[in-house]
Amino acid sequence: MTAERVYVHGMTHVDADMWTLPWRGLGLSSNLSTADVPQPYRLLDASPGLFDYVEYSAPLSLEEAKAHASLFPEMWRRRADVPVLFHPVHLNLWGPELEPASALAELDAHARTVGSPWVGNDVGWWHVGGQPFPGYLYFTPPFNAAGLADCAAHALHVQRHLSMPLVLENPAVLARRGEWHVLDFMSRLHARTGLPLLLDLGHLFSHQLSAGLPLEAGLDGFPLDQVIEIHLAGGVVTRRGSRQFYVDDHTQPVREELFELLESLLPRCPSLRAVTFEGDGHPPEVVMVSLRRLRRLVPASERPPLTLRTPRDLTVPTLTGESRPWELFDAGHGATPATSVEDEEGTLADRDFRLAVVAEVLDREWPLTRLLVAGTGESLAAFTGSPEYRGLFGGTGRSLGQVFSKWAMRRLREHPDEGASAALAVEMLLPTLFLRPVPSPGPGQVGLAEDVRPGALPADLSELVFAARAVRRHLTARAWACGSLELSGLESLAQVARRPGQGPWSFLVRRRGGAHEVLTVAPALAEWVRKLASRPMSVEEAPPALLAEAQGRGLIRWG
Structure with a gap:
């Protein structure tokens, strides 16, 4: 399955010149949780042959994955009949620091144990010290020489610790940063590292819309012969100002343009080993419609293994930091103005998406307090731009909800007239019950x-609990009707909180x-x-x- 390796002091060294990669066919992604839909193994039991493998996301550590992934035992039992690909999404391929060698040793052991022939990951900044950004919304590097240098350092550092190839996935794009097209950037990253490629069609669509380009722009010069996997997923096209953006949201339907693009690309990718449908959140009857359509494009059949040359030089260059990840972090969370970085409109679209995810996460734990003290985009950005939020990524071990409560207490001390103290008190009480x-x-x-x-x-x-639901329902219904959210309606909720x-x-x-x-x-x-x-x-x-x-x-x- 992989080249022979020699392990010395936890570091991997190439001892053979080739990787041999099996054919995987059509796959379905999963977070390996019994609480999520679709449940891949129930689908296969109901419709044998609907797809060929499962690509799953989980922590780098095998033991941590076993502890958190409730479907792991079934995946383990059935992996001989239903092979797996490990797509960790906990792996930085850009950012201010390289991954610790200990974490990469765990990644390699995990992938080898489950028999994953390669490990694919989006080229982006996913976490700080193990703390992921909310919703696993990574930051995309700038597509310029500085971004290329830092991403190459990350990729080569990871590959030096792996027994199997690291496959580089083009990232999702909202804000345009750097002078290169995303496909030119990925071509240069492949040339710099020698690593194979994963082409995500929705991510490509996001770049093309943000840049105002046709969907197939840039493909003619792209090394499609180095693409060993393709991703297809749902998303939403939205508009901000004069621009259109594609928001990568796997729970949404797949755009018809992406099905058509996939069909046109399949005969142009001679090294293709796998096509993965990322159908997270789709109920069984819905995901089966898409999988049956994809099964016609990727029929169940065996193909000869693919042999790839291993990279000749895994020397890791110095991580320069000249791509300025923390500047993009601050602009993306509202700590600094969007004008401080390239592409103001794209940065604001990116910030909107991040704030929406933060609000969704907070509303599970702090629905009353969040509406009262961070109910608008401006006040929510005041939280994500705060020292408390930045401290979430400082190795404190706190959760997003914990740093929000700390920020809310400070805000209420500074603005006692907001009247949210009682709401904060009750929501702090609830878990203790x-x-x-x-x-x-x-x-x-x-x-x-x-x-x-x-x-x-x-x-x-009791009036506040009722009012929060009533106001949320009313404002949402009006937003659907008029196309904008009238946040001044939150004042009635604030009045109730004060009485x-x-x-x-x-x-x-x-x-x-x-x-x-x-x-x-x-x-x-x-x-x-x-x-x-x-x-x-x-x-x-x-x-x-x-x-x-x-x-x-x-x-x-x-x-």
């Missing part, structure tokens, strides 16, 4: 559901997928649920009306 387990009901008993807990506060925030009702207030909280949802209920139901948290009770002693309501709202479980 689950520290104490609830007893399981026995036969003939009813008990509290495992994902529900009672809570109480001295101030009544909490008299307590005490009893409420319920439900935990779903790491998020906490506050449920407002009548006092009688809240008190009965509070008793269930201490002890289950027989069905006969449960008040029939409360029992029926609790069952209808999914608050209880039966013995």
Whole structure:
């Protein structure tokens, strides 16, 4: 499968001149979580031959992947019949620091253990010290000599530690930086490193739209004979000002232009070994439509192995830092003006996407506080441009939610009139309610559901909980109708936050997928649920009306 290697002090050295890569065919991507759709192995059980392999994303460490990927045991059992490709997306191929040798040793061991014949990754800056950027939204390097030099240093450094080829994927592009076309940049990176290429069609579309170019521009001079894998995924075309942008979002439908581009490229890529559909978030009945269409383009068949020459020189050049990754980080998060870097409009489009992802992540944990203190793009950028947010990437071990709460507390000290203190207090309380387990009901008993807990506060925030949902629903509906989000409507929410009702207030909280949802209920139901948290009770002693309501709202479980 791979060239022979000799391991000396944790470093790999080429001992043979060739890599031999098997044919993989058509594949489906996965994060190897039973909670995600589509679930690749259920699809294959229902439709054998629908695709040939699974390409999965996971941490570099095999042990960490086993601990976090709930589908890992099934992947491991079935890998002889359903081969895998490891696409880590935790791997920096640009950025201010090279990956630690220890992390790359874990990557190599991981890929060798699962039998991945190569490791592919987008050429970008993914993380700082192991802390990924929210939503795994990496930063794309500038397409110029400085960006090329730093990316080549990263790629060669990684390859020196791998037993299999590192395959370089063209990154997604919103902001135009540097004077080269992305395909020219990738061609030069291949020439500098000798490493094979992965062509992501959606990422290519993103560059072409941002630059105002036809979809196939630049392909004639691109070394398609070095492309061993192609990615196809969904995305959205959006407009900002006079420009169009392609937002790489795998949960969206695949654009028709990309299906057509794939069909035209397949006969032009003689070294192609794999075509991966990145169908993350598509339900089974939907992903099957796309896979059946792709199966006609990439039929199930065996092809002879491909032999590639290994790079002759794996000398790692000095990482110069002249491509200025931290400057792009600051501009991309609002810490500095978009005018401080190249392509102001593209930088603002990139910032919008990042802020949307940050807001989505925060809304799982801090939905009330986020709307009150960071409900607008300006206030959200005040958070992402803050020292607290920058500290997330300083090796503190804090989560995004933890640094947000720290920033929110500082903001409320500086702006006490915003009235979000009560909201912050209740949302800080919610996770602590689950520290104490609830007893399981026995036969003939009813008990509290495992994902529900009672809570109480001295101030009544039931109006605020209701208002947050009502305002969000109203503003979203108006945005769909008029094409813009009227954020001045958040003032009514701020008014409600400044007038909490008299307590005490009893409420319920439900935990779903790491998020906490506050449920407002009548006092009688809240008190009965509070008793269930201490002890289950027989069905006969449960008040029939409360029992029926609790069952209808999914608050209880039966013995």
